Amino acid sequence: MAQKAVPGLIMVPMSLKPELSVQECDEWYNNEHVPIRMRLPYFERGYRYHSIENGVKGCVESGLPEWLATYDILDMWELTKEPYTRLLSPSVQSMREHQVINKVTAWRKYYDLVSTYEAPEFVSREEQLRQGDADKAYGGTLIVVGVRLRLDSPDAEAEWDRWYEEDHLPPLRKVPGWVRTRRYRTSVIEDVPPDAAEGCSTTEYLTLNEFAPGAAIGGPEHQIAIKSESRSSVVSRKWRHSYELHYLQSSASRDLAALRRDEVEEFVSPDGLTTTLSGLWPIISSYITTRDKSPIKYKLEGVTTERAPSPVIVLCTWAGLSWNHWDGFVSALQQRSTEIDCRILRLELPVRVPNVSEHALDRLEASEHTANDLEDCSKALMIGKAALLLIQGLGGQTADGSAARVTRIINTESIPGALSQFCVTGAISVSHSRRDLEQQMRSLEVLAAKCACLADMTESAISNVESL
Incomplete structure (x- = not known):
């Protein structure tokens, strides 16, 4: 009989030693340490918080x-097995990870989910960020509460649950701005908690309150919710701490801000599957695993911050092209980074149709696979609608290399289907000759060098692709 899944939480309190800067920690944690874990199918979401206790960071x-x-x-049972347990071994750590971990004090605590309560208007932080509302995604407060119950009360857990459900939760849900509460208890996979105190139960009850x-x-x-605590007599030990969100974790390395500095490294x-390059124009190259x-x-580059993300231009290659095809266009955009503020995301889409032709292009633009691929990339990289989406492929060419190019413009009027949800505007183009492809790229490079702003550039790019 299969073991029943137990949903839960890993909580990792940590402090940075003085010799480790926040940026250095972010670069390692957000771009190396976490994505490896978040790619495991049982890691659903990840968050990193910074203390705002008493309104003072670091208290x-x-x-x-x-x-x-x-x-x-x-x-939670998956955390007792490979491949997760292997990730905890120093033998799989990079040299950088080994060095950074020695500058961090951290420990893990495991909890099983008891119950979840959400306000009717609840929207996940991930979805808020993808909708372009970084202020909401990164705003608000998390209040973490931990409780140990008395050992001399045989019905302590039942009384604790009754008090929480009947006395404490109803007024808490009436607090203006309350959005979610999740309750946990020490996990079935956890050994006796190392900080258990005499007279307290070894089980810790954890609550995450989000506002x-x-x-x-x-x-x-x-205050009404807090004062209800006086009606509970089974609590032996309690702590509370307030945090703000520092970073929304994901399965894809995407923290360009952590890489932006003068030094190129x-x-x-x-x-060998993930490469980062620090500098004034940081670059991340890695991969995303789709639902199938x-x-x-992917290759993500440019200048941005997590709380004020710059617009994204998505450049996809398909059917025989590598992302190096876009080098000249990207270089032109980089040189205009002051006027054209953006991030650039290059994707190498899998070929899911047998022949690249006009018929195949029709199938590509309507393909559920293509939409799913873009959605998976969007979720992993926490991006919403791209300012511009260009998909280019190379089809079969005639003997003289003069076959016509096939182009589709993506917008809600011309293609009201799945692809239009990923961009403000875009185009799919399959060229049947290298000559045509090179001509198109030269035209785009000229546009990038001349346009006054991003909006001007995206509009001109679509007109250019359509008219060539």
């Missing part, structure tokens, strides 16, 4: 350190 009166990472897990920006934390409604992962287990290579 740690609860005893928790300044930083906190949490991971939503679909099945939107501007929530009435500490206001009258919140390359990092290559031990498996197909790998898609």
Whole structure:
């Protein structure tokens, strides 16, 4: 009989030693350490928080350190098996990871999910970021509460659950700005908690309370919920700590801001599949695994911040082209980065049709696979609608190399289907000769060098592709 899945949480309190800067930690944690874990199918979401206890960053009166990472897990039992257990071994760490870990103090705690409560208007932070609302995604407050119950009360857990459901939760849900509460208890996979105190149960009960920006934390409604604690007599030990979100984790390395500095330095992962290049124009090259287990290579570059993300231009190659095809166009955009503020994402889409032709192009633009690939990339990289989406492929050519190119413009009027949800505007183009392809790229490079702003460039690019 299959073991029943147990959803839960990994909580990782951590502090940085003085010799480790936040940017250095972000570069390692967001672009190397976490994506490896988030690619595992049972890692659902990940968050990294920074203390705002008493409104002062870094104040740690609860005893928790300044930083906190949490991971939503679909099945806690998977954490006892390969491949997760292998990731904990120093033998699989890169040299950089080994060096950074020695500058971090951290430990893991495992919890099983008990219950979840959401406000009717609840929208996940991931979806808010993809919708372009970074202020909401990164705003708000997380209040973490931990409780140990008395050992001398045989019905302590039942009374704790009753008090929470009947006395505490109803007024808490009335606090203006409350969006979600999740309750946990020490996991079935956890050994006896290392910090269990005499007279306390070894089980810890954890609550994560999430509030939107501007929530009435500490206001009258919140005070009613807090004062209800006096009606519970089974708590032996309790702590509380407030945090703000520092970074939304994902399965794809995407933190360009952590790489932006004067020094140019390359990092290559031990498996050779992820490369980062720091500098004033940072670059990340890695891969995304789609829902049908197909790998898609991507290259993300440009200047941005997580809380004020710059627009994205998505450049896809398909059917016989590598992303190097876009080098000249990207170089022209990079030289105009002051006027054309953007990130550039290159994708090498899998070929899912047998022959590249006009008929195949019709199938590509309507293909569920193509839409799924773009959606998977969008979710992994936490991007919403691209300012511009260009998909180019190379088809069969005639003997004299003069066959016509086939082009489709992507917008809600011409293609109201799946692809239009990923971009403001875009085009799919299959050239039947290298000569035609080179001419098209030269025209795009000229446009990038001349246009005054991103909006002007995207409009001109579509007109150019359509008219050539």
